[in-house]
Amino acid sequence: MLVMSLRRTAAVGAVALIAFGTAGAFASSPAAAAKANAQVSVVHGIPGQPVDVYVNGKKTIPGFQPGKVAGPLSLPAGEYDIALTKPGDAIGDALLTVDDAKVPGGANISLVAHLSVDGKPVLTPFVNDTAKLAAGQARLVVRHTAAAPEVDVRAGGKPVFEGLSNPEQAKADIDAGTVSADVVLAGTSTRVLGPADLNLKEGTATIVYAVGSADDKTLDLVTQSISGLHSAPGGVPSGNGGQADRGPAPAWYGVGIAGVLLGLLGLSRLVAARR
Template sequence: MTSRTPIALAASAGACALALGVTAPAMATPDQAQDKAMVSVFHGIPGMTVDVYANGDKLLSDFKPGTVTDPQSLDAGTYDIQVFKAGQGPDGTPALEKEVKVPEGGNATVAAHLSAEGKPQLTAFTNDVSKVDAGQARLTVRHVAAAPAVDVRAGGQPVFTDLTNPNEDTTTVDAGTVNADVVLAGTDTVAIGPADLNLKEGTSNIVYAWGSAQDKNLALATQTLSGMESTPNAVHAGGSGAAAAQNSSDQWLAWAAAAGAVTLTGVLVTRRVVGRRG
């Protein structure tokens, strides 16, 4: 579902970024770029520091909850993504495993998170990096928390409604600052906020709601991708990832609606290299 509103809304939170442990060329030729994709990883499972592997190669070590990586260039193809408790891979049993297809020229974030029922799972989201009009920015909200549906309001008016796990919703808004809050779906009961949120022109801002309502450890994390300006000299810089945690003992919520979810395969032992498309 895609909506448009003149209200500026975004998540502002202290940034914490961790780059993927994959070396990408500083500059790629057009032919090389066509064989590549930009991939980020978000860790949204509370209380578990992990190592992340792709096709048997370690991408991330000691990856902490609430962190989203900067986008990194990977070869297009299919990857066997495995998540281990830190120090237990690659010969141990993964806590999570899923094959994820990365298309040429794509931009995606793979999220390890809790389902609505509180079970760990992997979900792959496609990041919209298309250009926005001058003075505009894009906001995407992703619900990856064990929590119920909510409405997101800006200036007291609903922007996203009935958002559920593991979905997302997106809107293009005026760049700027707005007072926003989150309420239980269909009510005026505030679950989080209000807060002043900022959205910069020409950016795509992705907000993750993660954690568990039952365990009272819900948090927010943000990922910002830059280079979406619709000006003649705009250059797509590939973006930057940022994450921030904002915990509360009595705040609970669930955000977002509709984007390609990848189902958890459970604890699998099959792990070796899945064929890449060169």
């Protein structure tokens, strides 16, 4: 069922360099992109630590719990200062700060607070592919944002994304439906997460984040979905009998022609009779 055309994209990883450089590529046109706001979702993937999220010094998401997805925030293109604090703490005591993060117009971005491979809290931006899906299709995106080694992601026991490491992502457009997915250490069948039933809805991008820490046994999955990517079917073929063709039956054409001929004959006789 899973016919995967596997495409893997390395995430923009460095924490300090939170510039969404490639984001504009997904916008429909440069002119529209410049005007449209960016849609920014915030994903909390750091176990055990609720936070307040500040955007440009303003508390935007108070008491943000681990495992949750906030947004999307509709932000005009520009540069933003982002800070995460313990709930109630002053912004000066932030756990994590990123200054001058560039947000291009028209992009759809997920900003993920998660652990680096060695267990330190980081913020990683991912650009979401919001291209339209063919009718019947769903998009599955998997993002490795956990303090864990390289992994394979399997569906129905078969590896579909292989050798994914923090903070990489992999993506495939597949038939909509439910898949049973799990995560194993790369090249092994040692399960680190799952199995979990993923309902891949048609016309929707389902984004699965592996979060937490392998050492602390806090590995978990967080999912985000982006709907409205559907297309209409190619057509609605609903008849091949021809009985509903309401064109006049061929016999009626014959009747019409015979009528005209008879009329002409009668007319000529009439004219002849008058002579």
